[in-house]
Amino acid sequence: MTTLWWVRRDLRLKDNQALSAALAHGERVVPVFVLDPALLASPYVGAKRLAFLFAGLRYLDADLRARGSRLIVRTGRPEEQLAALQNETGADAIYAEADYSPYARQRDANVAATLPLRLAGGLTVQPPEAIRKSDGTPYTVFTPFSRQWKALPPPQAVDLLPAPGRIRTPAELASQPIPDQPVLPPEVPFEPGEAEALRRLEAFAQGTRPPITRYADDRNRLDVAGTAALSPYLRFGMLSARQAVVAAQSAHRAAATGEARQGTETWLNELIWREFYVAILHHFPHVRQTSFRPNLRDIPWEDDGDAFAAWCAGRTGYPVVDAAMRQLSQTGWMHNRARMIVASFLVKDLLIDWRWGERWFMQHLVDGDPAANNGGWQWTAGTGTDAAPYFRVFNPVLQGQKFDPDGAFVRQWLPELARVPGRYVHKPWEMPEAVQQDAQCIVGQDYPAPLVDHKWARERTLAAYAEAKEKTT
DNA sequence: TGAAATGTTGGGGCG
DNA sequence: ACGCCCCAACATTTC
Numbered sequence: 001m002t003t004l005w006w007v008r009r010d011l012r013l014k015d016n017q018a019l020s021a022a023l024a025h026g027e028r029v030v031p032v033f034v035l036d037p038a039l040l041a042s043p044y045v046g047a048k049r050l051a052f053l054f055a056g057l058r059y060l061d062a063d064l065r066a067r068g069s070r071l072i073v074r075t076g077r078p079e080e081q082l083a084a085l086q087n088e089t090g091a092d093a094i095y096a097e098a099d100y101s102p103y104a105r106q107r108d109a110n111v112a113a114t115l116p117l118r119l120a121g122g123l124t125v126q127p128p129e130a131i132r133k134s135d136g137t138p139y140t141v142f143t144p145f146s147r148q149w150k151a152l153p154p155p156q157a158v159d160l161l162p163a164p165g166r167i168r169t170p171a172e173l174a175s176q177p178i179p180d181q182p183v184l185p186p187e188v189p190f191e192p193g194e195a196e197a198l199r200r201l202e203a204f205a206q207g208t209r210p211p212i213t214r215y216a217d218d219r220n221r222l223d224v225a226g227t228a229a230l231s232p233y234l235r236f237g238m239l240s241a242r243q244a245v246v247a248a249q250s251a252h253r254a255a256a257t258g259e260a261r262q263g264t265e266t267w268l269n270e271l272i273w274r275e276f277y278v279a280i281l282h283h284f285p286h287v288r289q290t291s292f293r294p295n296l297r298d299i300p301w302e303d304d305g306d307a308f309a310a311w312c313a314g315r316t317g318y319p320v321v322d323a324a325m326r327q328l329s330q331t332g333w334m335h336n337r338a339r340m341i342v343a344s345f346l347v348k349d350l351l352i353d354w355r356w357g358e359r360w361f362m363q364h365l366v367d368g369d370p371a372a373n374n375g376g377w378q379w380t381a382g383t384g385t386d387a388a389p390y391f392r393v394f395n396p397v398l399q400g401q402k403f404d405p406d407g408a409f410v411r412q413w414l415p416e417l418a419r420v421p422g423r424y425v426h427k428p429w430e431m432p433e434a435v436q437q438d439a440q441c442i443v444g445q446d447y448p449a450p451l452v453d454h455k456w457a458r459e460r461t462l463a464a465y466a467e468a469k470e471k472t473t
Numbered sequence: 474t475g476a477a478a479t480g481t482t483g484g485g486g487c488g
Numbered sequence: 489a490c491g492c493c494c495c496a497a498c499a500t501t502t503c
Contacts, residue, residue, distance in 0.1 A: 220474085340474065379474085391503040392475050399475090458476085462503060 001026035002089045002170065004082065006096040007033045007071070008104070010122055010237035011056045012194040013063055013163040017120040020161050022095040028168045030089055031064055033057055034082065035075040035179070036107070044370070046363035048332035049235075051184040052192050056236050058178050059193035069167035072175040079111045086115060089170060097122040097237065100282040101370045125155055125241045125271075128279035138283040140292075140385040145279070146272045154249060155242045188332045190232045190366055197233035198243075204228040205247040205264075212251045213260035215267045220337050222320070222409035227336065228267070231367035234274070244271055277375030280385050287374055291383030296390070299383075299468040301353040308356055310451055311346050314413075317443075317450035319426055320400035321345045323413035330413075332366035337403055343380040344394035349457040351464055354381040382465070390465040393458045400426035416447045 003026035005019050013019065022029045039045060061071040074081040082094060098119035099108070111117045121127055131148050132138055139145035184192070205212045211226060218226025233239040248271065252264035284292060291297050310316050314325035324338035334342070339361075346357045358377040362368040378384025382392070404410055407425030411418050417425055419439040424431045429443050429450055436442050443449050 337474085344475095388474075389503085393477095393503090395476060455477090458503090466503095 001093075002028040002030060002091045004085060004089070004091045004094040005029050005031045006078075006082065006094050006117075007031055007057075007060070008096055008099055009235065010097040010240075011053075011060045012197070012238050012240065013060075013067075014194065014198075015122070015160045015240040015243050016097070016237075017122045017161065018095045018097040019164065021118065021120050022093070023164055023167070025093050025095070026091070028089075028170060029069070030072055030085065030091065030169055030173065031060075031069060031167075032072045032074065032082070032085055034078045035073065035176075036078055037075065038077070039103070043359060044362040044368070046332075046365070046368065047182040048185065048188055048364065049366050049368055051182045052188070052190060052232060052332070052366045053236060054179050054182075055184050056192040056238060059195070061178060063163075063194065064167065064169075067165065067167045069169035070175070071178070072169075072173050073178055075176060077110075078107055079114060082111060082115055085173075088173060092116060093118055095120060098127070099123060100128055100278055102281070102285040102288060103370075105285075122237070122240055122242070124275040124278050125149075125245050126152055126275060128275070128282040131275075131279060138279060139276075140280070140284075142273065142276050142386045145276050146269060149272050149275065155246055157246050157250065160240075160243060160246060185332075187330045188366060190229075190333070192232075192236075192238065194238045197230065197239040200228065200230055200233065201239060201244065201247050204230070205251045205267075209260075210251065212248070212267050213255060213257070213263045215263035216259065216265075217263075219266065220403050222324075222335055222338055222404040223406065229333070231369075232333070235367045235369050241271065241275070273375075274372055277371040280375055281371040284385075287378060287384065288370065291381070292378055292385050293383050293387070295469055295472040296381075296383045296465070297468070298471050299351075299353075300464050302351040304350065304352060307350045307451060308346075308352055310448070311342070311350060311352070311357075312360055315448050315451075316345065316350075317429065317448040318345065318396040318400075318454075319407075319410040319414055319417060319428065319447075320396050320404060322448075323410045326413040328361075328364050332364060334365070337399075339376060340380060341394055341396060341399045343377060345396055347377075347381045348393045348461045349396070349452055349454060351457070351461050354378065354383065390469075391462060393461065395454060397426045397454070414447070416441055 003022040005022040010016055010018060057071060064070050094115055094117045096119055098121060108117060126149055131145060204210060215226060218224050230239060248264055248268040255261040255264055281287060314322035316322055321342050324334050324342050328334045343357055346352050347354050354377040358373055361373050379387045382388050382390035407422055410425055420428055420441050428447055441447055
């Protein structure tokens with residue numbers, strides 16, 4: 001028999017449960033990717049992420065060809081394209097890795113209504129349905145969720161599925177070319193593909209004193225490459241969550257110091273946060289439309305297009321915010337600490353609806369994921385599950401001084417601040433005129449004056465949130 | 474996975 | 489020598 005392996009966000013041959021199931025089911029397997037016009041037209045899709053995906057498909061196709069197979073690409077509604085391919089091949093089953101976003105679940109329901117679709121695990125280590133409180137309801141607080149997650153049997157290295165050897169795929173099937181547009185800009189610091197993902201995981205978590213052993217402290221530093229930067233690979237399944245967790249646990253066992261143990265535990269927690277937000281979006285799909293907390297649905301947002309444009313362009317006058325926003329638009333990636341800082345600034349200094357920021361992030365992040373991105377924004381806005389309390393407002397100057405103490409990060413992305421002395425680099429508007437002259441950085445001319453006064457903005461936001469709470473209680 | 478406002482303490486300058 | 493005040497430094501509360 002012939003089986004279809006429907007590739008969606010699992011662009012890998014190793015530890016791929018859907019692929020393994022397809023190979024176990026039939027002697028011939030057809031790897032297929034469906035370009036879904038509805039997805040391509042979405043305002044939540046961006047060119048850099050699309051380019052990363054297409055380049056990743058080319059790598060996958062090359063890996064498949066090395067095994068006597070290839071990737072079949074079709075364009076159209078998945079249920080129609082898969083039905084056509086089923087007719088062409090006589091396939092009696094379609095295997096795919098389960099995905100849990102509202103769009104993915106609707107799409108898969110449409111396919112399953114007429115075709116033999118079978119979903120396998122792999123996007124997360126623990127399927128979102130599997131982690132529930134004793135009364136059967138889903139967790140909405142991270143800590144108990146993570147406790148339950150850790151109580152389940154952990155994946156072991158021996159559980160990781162090897163890449164298949166030869167894959168027999170019928171030769172006569174037509175395929176469209178993998179799109180070569182948009183092109184991945186050279187500024188994007190991620191080489192796509194499964195091989196690169198594994199190289200990075202190894203560099204991060206293996207060897208003597210690898211970065212993961214310093215992760216607990218370094219992960220917050222904007223000026224240090226202390227994070228794994230694996231998110232784009234996890235986003236498209238060039239790496240499985242299971243592979244990442246196994247690596248974290250093996251690094252944990254190898255940890256010789258308290259710092260190293262702390263680092264590996266902290267990184268594992270970040271992987272569990274990812275699964276937490278997949279589960280939240282699965283159980284509460286309405287969070288894509290509105291706040292999780294009903295009492296914060298009526299915040300009187302400022303619909304300020306100009307302020308939003310300044311935030312997008314990295315021209316707010318707060319260096320740490322602007323540097324991060326320019327890093328995002330140029331490279332498609334942003335440090336996690338920086339994501340919190342710029343999100344806090346948009347929501348709590350500019351009082352702009354977090355959904356505007358959520359959309360901008362999805363348009364620019366190579367790793368943009370509906371669950372994690374939504375969870376992060378609702379966390380910052382204080383509207384989500386286990387969110388930051390509404391009165392927690394980041395001070396962009398203090399955050400800059402704490403996590404970019406020498407201003408190296410800020411100067412990297414804001415060359416106009418190159419000569420600004422360290423004591424002013426996170427608050428250039430305090431430079432005396434003579435210092436501005438010396439630094440060749442006139443505030444309001446070479447670099448913007450602050451878009452809002454932080455102290456004033458903080459109070460405006462506290463009042464606005466208080467108003468929203470009052471309305472609904 | 475904050476920060477500001479407010480409260481407390483204790484060392485040292487100074488009359 | 490003593491009490492008073494100033495104000496870091498730290499702690500606690502509040503948003």
